[in-house]
Amino acid sequence: MKLQEGDHHAPPQTPGSIKSSASSGPAPGMKLNEMPSERLMRVHNDMTDVIQAIELLQQENLRIKFKAVGQMQNLCASWFSSTTKMTLKTSFGAWKELLHKKRNLEAVNAAIKHTEKQAKLKNQQSLEEQKAEHDRLLAEYVATHKAEVERIRAAHIGDKEGFAAELEARLRGEHEEIIQGHLDDHSEARKSQSETHRTSIRDAEVKRQSMHEEYDLKHAVQEKEIAALELELKHHQKKLARGVAKLNAMERAMIAVRSAMGTYEVDLKSSTLTSPTAGKDPLNKSMEAAADPENAEQREYMKDALHEILEQVDPRYLGRSNVPLRS
Incomplete structure (x- = not known):
């Protein structure tokens, strides 16, 4: 086949x-x-x-x-x-x-x-x-x-x-210049502030002296006014004492009038039956009632009321009153 x-x-x-x-030999075209x-x-x-x-x-x-x-x-x-x-x-x-x-x-x-x-x-x-x-x-x-x-x-x-070294040197120089400038400015400012402070101290001393003299003058004037007010107060106290004496005399006259009208004996008889002290003189009885310790509260109330009235009065007219002021 x-x-x-x-x-x-x-x-x-x-x-x-x-x-x-x-594998026979190197490949063709190979370069070393x-x-x-x-x-x-x-x-x-x-x-x-x-x-x-x-x-x-x-x-x-x-x-x-x-x-x-x-x-x-x-x-x-x-x-x-x-x-x-x-x-x-x-x-x-x-x-x-x-x-x-x-x-x-x-x-x-x-x-x-x-x-x-x-x-x-x-x-x-x-x-x-x-x-x-x-x-x-x-x-x-x-x-x-x-x-x-x-x-x-x-x-x-x-x-x-x-x-870095160059920058450090340059910054150190600039820093020293800035510090020196600040020191100069601080010295000038300190001198200016010191001068201003001394001037203000002198002005304050002069002002204080003038105010002290002014206060002394005002104090002397006020002392004179106080002395005048005290004299006026003594004068008014004397007038008040005379008024109180007149008021007491008027009360005694009123009592005499009531006794003349026949009411005094009726009161005396009725009071003799109820109280052993009813035959006393009404003036002495009122004085004893005022001296009674139980009426001390009433006296304090009257005294406070009188002082409240006096406090509402102009201080310029207080010297004319003989009522002692509240301490």
């Missing part, structure tokens, strides 16, 4: 031959001084080509498998339909050819898997190398950056200390 067009006629390859062919990014881009492009080749091999393998299945179906159909030895021989020949193709397909699959494994290992190794190179460059960059930061920090600290 002849193979149709498109069959895989490549000789079988062992995994060792594929491995030796895949290329950057990690360039190497990564190149490896990515190579991996893209390898993946495309693997996909093509897988498609070819699938096509061969489908074709072998179709041939197997045709073989089985012809084998079970024929009874001749020639058909059986042809069937076994086709079976042998299919077995040979199966082994070739297994070798191709093994080569594809080995190629994928080697590509992964190579890609992983390349990535590890690129990562190590990247880490080294990053460490160098970080060290350089830290050194530059330390240098800038040291310069900044020096500039900051210099600026």
Whole structure:
């Protein structure tokens, strides 16, 4: 049985031959001084080509498998339909050819898997190398950056200390100038306040002296007025005493009139029967009643009433009365 067009006629390859062919020497176009990014881009492009080749091999393998299945179906159909030895021989020949193709397909699959494994290992190794190179460059960059930061920090600290010293000196000078200005202003203000205080003290002393003299004059005038009022009071007290004497005389005259009218004897007889003191003189009886301790409250009441009346009188006329003032 002849193979149709498109069959895989490549000789079988062992995994060792594929491995030796895949790892024989460096890849073409590889540079020793290329950057990690360039190497990564190149490896990515190579991996893209390898993946495309693997996909093509897988498609070819699938096509061969489908074709072998179709041939197997045709073989089985012809084998079970024929009874001749020639058909059986042809069937076994086709079976042998299919077995040979199966082994070739297994070798191709093994080569594809080995190629994928080697590509992964190579890609992983390349990535590890690129990562190590990247880490080294990053460490160098970080060290350089830290050194530059330390240098800038040291310069900044020096500039900051210099600026602080300069600012402190300038502020100290301004502070001393301000303090001196405040001291001068305080001295001038103190002198002005001292002069004003002395002037106010002199004015207050003069005013106090003048007021003292004025008060002395007023006091002398008031003492004279008090003396005049006391004289007037004595005069009025004398007049009051004369009025009281006249009042007593009028009361005695009234008693005499009543006795003349005949009422005095009737009262005397009635009072003689009831009281042993009824025959006394009415004036003496009124004096004894006034001196009685039981009438002390009445006397105090009359005295307070008289003083309340005197307090309502103009003080200028109190000197004319002979009634003693309340102490």
